[in-house]
Amino acid sequence: MxxxxxxxxxxxxxxxxxxxxxxxxxxxxxxxxxxxxxxxxxxxxxxxxxxxxxxxxxxxxxxxxxxxxxxxxxxxxxxxxxxxxxxxxxxxxxxxxxxxxxxxxxxxxxxxxxxxxxxxxxxxxxxxxxxxxxxxxxxxxxxxxxxxxxxxxxxxxxxxxxxxxxxxxxxxxxxxxxxxxxxxxxxxxxxxxxxxxxxxxxxxxxxxxxxxxxxxxxxxxxxxxxxxxxxxxxxxxxxxxxxxxxxxxxxxxxxxxxxxxxxxxxxxxxxxxxxxxxxxxxxxxxxxxxxxxxxxxxxxxxxxxxxxxxxxxxxxxxxxxxxxxxxxxxxxxxxxxxxxxxxxxxxxxxxxxxxxxxxxxxxxxxxxxxxxxxxxxxxxxxxxxxxxxxxGKDAKKKPAEPREPDDPAAPDDEIAVQVRNGTRTDRLGAAGGRANTVAGLLVERGFTKAVADPSVLPSEERTLVRYPSADLEGDARSVAKSLGIPASSVQRSTDVSGVTLVVGADWREGTAYEAPESDDRTPESAEALNGADASACMKVDPAFSP
Structure with missing residues (x-):
């Protein structure tokens, strides 16, 4: 330096x-x-x-x-x-x-x-x-x-x-x-x-x-x-x-x-x-x-x-x-x-x-x-x-194919997977038995170490596969692929200690996952401001207006 x-x-x-x-x-x-x-x-x-x-x-x-x-x-x-x-x-x-x-x-x-x-x-x-x-x-x-x-x-x-x-x-x-x-x-x-x-x-x-x-x-x-x-x-x-x-x-x-x-x-x-x-x-x-x-x-x-x-x-x-x-x-x-x-x-x-x-x-x-x-x-x-x-001005485009992970996936029967229920929404309670159902699907497809967590998570809008470190990315991708979960829903997270599948509100029933159409709009809560907007003006708190 x-x-x-x-x-x-x-x-x-x-x-x-x-x-x-x-x-x-x-x-x-x-x-x-x-x-x-x-x-x-x-x-x-x-x-x-x-x-x-x-x-x-x-x-x-x-x-x-x-x-x-x-x-x-x-x-x-x-x-x-x-x-x-x-x-x-x-x-x-x-x-x-x-x-x-x-x-x-x-x-x-x-x-x-x-x-x-x-x-x-x-x-x-x-x-x-x-x-x-x-x-x-x-x-x-x-x-x-x-x-x-x-x-x-x-x-x-x-x-x-x-x-x-x-x-x-x-x-x-x-x-x-x-x-x-x-x-x-x-x-x-x-x-x-x-x-x-x-x-x-x-x-x-x-x-x-x-x-x-x-x-x-x-x-x-x-x-x-x-x-x-x-x-x-x-x-x-x-x-x-x-x-x-x-x-x-x-x-x-x-x-x-x-x-x-x-x-x-x-x-x-x-x-x-x-x-x-x-x-x-x-x-x-x-x-x-x-x-x-x-x-x-x-x-x-x-x-x-x-x-x-x-x-x-x-x-x-x-x-x-x-x-x-x-x-x-x-x-x-x-x-x-x-x-x-x-x-x-x-x-x-x-x-x-x-x-x-x-x-x-x-x-x-x-x-x-x-x-x-x-x-x-x-x-x-x-x-x-x-x-x-x-x-919002991008033409609709197909996401690039994800790169191959640095560490390849282990054999399916050696991958430990925890399945959790995140199907609760603001209007609906958690769908019963979803973690058990999806864990059973994984076992049927060769992921014999998949287990269901009986606890219920707060609402998760989309079904996700999370992993804590780069050496488990390949394993997480393999789990997602077996269920038809898109690569964009495979995410690294420090909130988990191993490969974790969170069943979201988009999969409250059935055994076949259908990925929702991707919403590519910028959330309103991000309060987007365009760089060419010369009319923007800061609102002053009346208590600080002489």
Whole structure:
């Protein structure tokens, strides 16, 4: 990994003691506000305190729009020495720190494959400049949290782009990760914890591993951006237009809020005001992280449109400043660690027109003060896995044939299968005896180790075959094939310990499974926003409208 002497010195600095800061900026209220997701009640669930290593390669902005916009801008035309200087600005970390692997998708007929980039933002404050912009000096040197995470999916034919945001307080199981610096092994989380804790388990590569475990989506790259880069980048492009439907001042009586102050209408924000927009939670809609994600989506869409339309980027000085700020702000995986690689990536991304960009938030439901993925979230993940555009403009296409698993299936009579009943629906109770019936079918077809679990699961809309690790994928595929269950319903899951067939609500009776017609629509609960929608406007909470 690339590290300068100054950065090594930064890593050795101890966390300074200091008085509490009463005026906590928005986004840092999770440190002392028990009433919001990520507050003190979460500290016992994942061990986020202590053990942090302040380092520049970890620092990143808690929002994600700029990271993609930087890539879209691209850099070119520098002389060799300047080119090497820019390369030296870029920080890198390993892509995946987990043991689990998700195979790359099958190429389409033209030999093209999709591109998946995880954009990560952290609340780390590990430099004086970033601390000054982010505030809260008591967080200096603490374990970073991945408070914003967005998956950017570019289709195989580069015709469309889909973005999926995950709320920071989503409950997930973080896999075992090994720190690339000191070899420390962070064990898998004991149960579900907040997804933002993954960054503290060795770095961004553990956040990548967590996403892959949850979604089954192969991730090609990750990108992070720091606070100082945000301020300078927004200035470099001349400001990013954003809209509020009423006057707003993001500040309450206790001092919570980003400080954003705008009059009703559209404004080109830049500098610290752009940072405030991206960090604002108090004042937007219901004051949740979901509202903040929506504001970030609007900013990102607007930034992309601005970069495409902004003639000032043809000015060499403007472009050089943009290149300098972009490379200094980035932390990436080794696959993106040079200007040339970033430029090549930008060339790929520039093919997508704004009207084919779709921003979404992972569908979720509250579990106390936290959230968890819903069935609609799995639908969204499936569309991404199968490279189906979220804007609904793809012609109906036959999914690519699944690749062969790395480990072939064992003989049928050696495969242990647990069959569970998930036929309950919102309107109907579980269909009696379904686990026994389907287990009997498997035994008749040679899977003599199939057994029925007498317990009844919560509703499962579709019949699924789940497996916990790559070495059992072939076994799971073999079970599904014997019953006519499509390959798209075979899923890796950390919720099972072996091959598990869940009989869903689509198979409440009979002995012949008929797969329902695939629904390729983006769930309404994903709150999709089109990249060309310049009319989007954030709704202001009247309590924050002066």
């Amino acid at each position: 690339t590290r300068s002497g100054v950065q090594e010195e930064d890593r050795r600095e101890s966390r300074p003691d200091g008085p509490d800061v009463p005026d906590v900026p928005d986004g840092l209220e999770t440190k002392d506000d028990p009433g919001v997701p990520g507050g003190p009640e979460a500290k016992g669930t994942g061990g986020t305190g202590g053990g942090g290593r302040p380092r520049r390669a970890r620092r990143a902005l808690r929002w994600t729009g700029l990271a993609l916009a930087v890539i879209l801008a691209g850099t070119a035309g520098a002389g060799y020495l300047y080119y090497e200087h820019l390369n030296g600005n870029i920080q890198q970390d390993p892509l995946n720190l987990g043991d689990g692997k998700v195979a790359a998708p099958t190429p389409n007929a033209a030999g093209q494959t999709p591109l998946n980039i995880l954009v990560i933002g952290s609340d780390a404050r590990d430099s004086e400049e970033n601390q000054q912009l982010g505030g809260a000096r008591e967080t200096f040197g603490s374990t970073p949290l991945a408070d914003v995470q967005m998956l950017v999916h570019v289709s195989a034919d580069r015709s469309n782009m889909s973005v999926v945001s995950m709320p920071r307080d989503t409950l997930v199981e973080i896999p075992k990760c090994t720190d690339p610096d000191d070899g420390k092994v962070h064990p898998a989380s004991d149960g579900r914890v907040m997804t933002n804790q993954s960054l503290g388990h060795g770095g961004p590569g553990c956040t990548v591993a967590t996403w892959q475990e949850l979604t089954g989506i192969h991730i090609d790259h990750f990108v992070m951006v720091d606070f100082a880069g945000v301020v300078a980048m927004a200035d470099a492009v001349g400001g990013v237009p954003v809209c509020v439907d009423a006057d707003i001042h993001s500040r309450d009586a206790q001092g919570h809020g980003s400080g954003l102050k705008l009059e009703k209408g559209t404004h080109a924000v830049k500098g610290e005001q752009a940072l405030q927009w991206l960090r604002t939670r108090y004042g937007f809609e219901d004051g949740s992280d979901l509202a903040r994600a929506k504001a970030q989506h609007m900013y990102l869409n607007s930034m992309v449109r601005t970069l495409r339309e902004n003639a000032t980027l043809g000015n060499p000085n403007k472009l050089r400043r943009l290149a300098e700020e972009a490379t200094s702000a980035l932390t990436v995986d080794p696959g993106l660690d040079t200007v040339k690689k970033l430029y090549d990536l930008s060339d790929e991304l520039r093919r997508v027109k704004p009207e084919r960009i779709t921003m979404t938030t992972m569908p979720n439901r509250y579990v106390g003060a936290r959230v968890e993925p819903t069935e609609d979230a799995e639908q969204l993940f499936r569309l991404v896995r199968e490279d189906i555009a979220l804007d």
